[in-house]
Amino acid sequence: MKNIVVLVSGGGTNLQALIDAEKSGKIKNGKITCVISSKPDAYALERAANNGIPARVIPRREYASSVSYSEAILEALNEEKADLVVLAGFMTILDQCVTKAYAYKIINVHPALIPSFCGEGFYGLKVHEAVLAYGVKVSGATIHFVNEKADAGAIILQGTVNVENDDTPEILQRRIMENVEWKLLPEAVSLFCQDRIEIRDGKAYVK
Ligand code: GAR
Numbered sequence: 001m002k003n004i005v006v007l008v009s010g011g012g013t014n015l016q017a018l019i020d021a022e023k024s025g026k027i028k029n030g031k032i033t034c035v036i037s038s039k040p041d042a043y044a045l046e047r048a049a050n051n052g053i054p055a056r057v058i059p060r061r062e063y064a065s066s067v068s069y070s071e072a073i074l075e076a077l078n079e080e081k082a083d084l085v086v087l088a089g090f091m092t093i094l095d096q097c098v099t100k101a102y103a104y105k106i107i108n109v110h111p112a113l114i115p116s117f118c119g120e121g122f123y124g125l126k127v128h129e130a131v132l133a134y135g136v137k138v139s140g141a142t143i144h145f146v147n148e149k150a151d152a153g154a155i156i157l158q159g160t161v162n163v164e165n166d167d168t169p170e171i172l173q174r175r176i177m178e179n180v181e182w183k184l185l186p187e188a189v190s191l192f193c194q195d196r197i198e199i200r201d202g203k204a205y206v207k
Contacts (some may be wrong), residue, residue, distance in 0.1 A: 004084045005034045005035075006034075007035075011049075033082075036073065037059040069095075070097050078101075085107070099148045107143060110142045110151050140160035143157045144204075156188045
């Protein structure tokens with residue numbers, strides 16, 4: 001059974017999707033053993049508490065740099081004996097001290113079709129604002145491994161939704177969460193826990 005540590009910063013609907021998937025047996029060979037939040041007031045912490053999952057708060061604002069913050073995260077991941085780290089709406093870019101130590105063991109959900117609308121500055125609603133400003137007709141979400149470049153690690157799963165003429169960023173965000181993120185993130189986590197993701201030439205393939 002693999003130890004899954006989930007990193008969060010906000011509402012935690014993706015964390016909830018993982019909790020629900022674990023409860024209904026959809027996550028094979030994995031258990032959420034710890035939730036770590038970068039924000040003390042993240043609602044995701046309540047979701048962890050409501051489900052009896054141990055949680056830690058490592059506030060980003062208490063650390064002077066991304067490196068010192070990442071070192072604190074690394075220490076916590078090691079203490080928790082994490083086999084898999086899931087970034088579920090975690091709004092901080094981790095330094096390479098973490099991404100190298102946990103290479104191909106950190107999964108992120110990004111709310112767009114990578115390599116579009118991604119990288120530094122593209123997070124949360126900003127992504128959907130940029131999608132609507134550009135006028136693309138299809139968007140979606142990407143589940144990918146995390147490496148030292150923002151949103152540039154190997155892609156595991158992607159799913160799409162149509163962009164409608166009268167969409168607001170909030171409406172589009174909700175459509176993508178409901179139809180793609182909350183389904184594909186638990187699916188990718190389950191595949192990982194069953195050792196069904198193979199890496200070849202830096203790319204991920206589902207076995
Ligand atoms: C989700 O849409 C997730 O894809 C996005 O933030 C939202 C968090 O929602 N993540 C990023 O933008 C990371 N770059 P949640 O806290 O309800 O899961």
